[in-house]
Amino acid sequence: MPTTEQVTDIVAKVQKRLADAEREGIYLKLASESLADGWLYIVVVPAKPGVRASDYARLMSQIERELREQGDERVLLVPALEE
Numbered sequence: 001m002p003t004t005e006q007v008t009d010i011v012a013k014v015q016k017r018l019a020d021a022e023r024e025g026i027y028l029k030l031a032s033e034s035l036a037d038g039w040l041y042i043v044v045v046p047a048k049p050g051v052r053a054s055d056y057a058r059l060m061s062q063i064e065r066e067l068r069e070q071g072d073e074r075v076l077l078v079p080a081l082e083e
Contacts, residue, residue, distance in 0.1 A: 001038040002074060010072050014042055017063050022047075026055045031080060043078045 002010060011033055018028050027047040034041050044060060060077040067075050 002035065002040045002072070006072070007033065007035065007040055010040060010067065010075055011042065013067065013070075013072075014044075014063060014077070017066070018044070018059075021059050026059055027051055028056065028059065031082065038074055040075045041078050042075065043080050045080050045082045 011030065015030055018030060021028060028044050028051065029047040031043040031045045033043070044056075046056070056079060060079060064075065064077055
């Protein structure tokens with residue numbers, strides 16, 4: 001289970017990666033994060049209208065893969081839509 005310090009670090013990594021994706025025209029932002037059952041859940045929502053689902057899914061799976069490669073194993077990015 002990620003510690004509070006690890007959560008802060010992981011969230012910062014995800015936010016940086018989402019900011020980098022804006023240069024590719026994929027506008028997503030972090031909506032929330034929570035720890036439950038030993039997992040860190042990070043909710044990601046579109047930052048602008050018109051984000052294609054395929055870009056959304058591809059980027060989120062890519063970020064999860066990068067996190068696992070860096071040793072952050074118990075992290076799930078959750079796609080959502082803002083109300």
